[in-house]
C-alpha cells in the first residue's frame with residue numbers, strides 16, 4: 569500500500585476505507601492494527617494518542633506567557649459521515665487559535681469525534697489508563713505553511729484541541745448535532761445544521777490542559793501535531809453517545825443486510841509509548 573500526499577487528511581481518509589477492506593476485514597480490529605507494516609509514520613517516536621500520567625506532567629510557566637486563546641465562529645455549518653466518524657464543518661475564515669504552546673497562529677479546519685461501543689471506552693487519550701466515553705478533536709493548521717496539506721509535513725503543522733466526553737447529564741448544545749446523526753447514518757451523507765451549534769460551547773472556558781508533541785491518530789499518522797488535551801471532561805448523556813453508535817461505515821444501499829459490524833464503533837486508536845516525551849500542564 570503506497571501513501572501519497574494527496575491521500576493525507578485527518579479523519580476523512582479514503583485511506584480508512586482501504587484499511588477497513590484490507591485489515592479490518594480479517595482481524596476486525598481497526599485502528600488497533602495501525603503498525604509500521606501499514607503506515608509510513610507509525611513506527612516513529614512521537615505517536616499519538618498516549619496514556620497521560622498526571623503525576624508525571626510538568627507545570628510549564630512558559631505556557632502562560634501568552635494564554636491559549638481561540639476565536640472560533642459561533643456556528644457549525646454541516647455534519648458529515650466520513651465512514652469512520654462524524655466530522656463537523658465550520659466557517660473557517662478568521663477561526664483562529666494561538667498562545668499557550670503555540671508560536672504561530674493556527675486556523676480551525678474541522679472538528680470530529682472518536683467513541684467506543686460502550687460508555688467506558690472511546691477516547692483516544694487515556695488518563696492513568698482510564699478512558700472516557702468519547703473525545704472530540706478540533707483540528708487547526710499552522711497558517712505560516714499556507715495550507716492544511718502543506719502543514720502536515722511539519723512538526724508544528726497542526727494543533728489539535730482534545731475534549732473528553734464523560735457520560736453524565738445531557739449536553740443541550742451537542743443535541744443539535746445528535747439530532748442530525750440519523751440523517752448522516754451512511755458514509756458520505758451530509759446534513760446542514762437546523763439549530764445553530766456553537767463549537768465554543770463544547771470547549772471549556774477555564775481550567776487546565778495537557779500538551780505534548782504527537783501525531784495524527786489516523787493513517788498515515790504524520791508526526792505533525794501539537795496536542796492540547798483539556799483535563800476536565802464535558803458531560804454528555806448515554807443516549808447522546810448511542811446516537812453516534814447508530815452511524816454506519818458503509819454507503820447507503822452498500823449492503824443488503826446491515827448488521828452490527830457495519831456500525832461505527834471503537835473508532836479510536838489505543839495509546840502508544842510516551843518514550844522520551846514530556847507532557848506539560850498549562851492553564852486557560
Ligand SMILES: [Zn+2]
Nearest residue numbers: 579682705785
Ligand atoms: Zn481525531
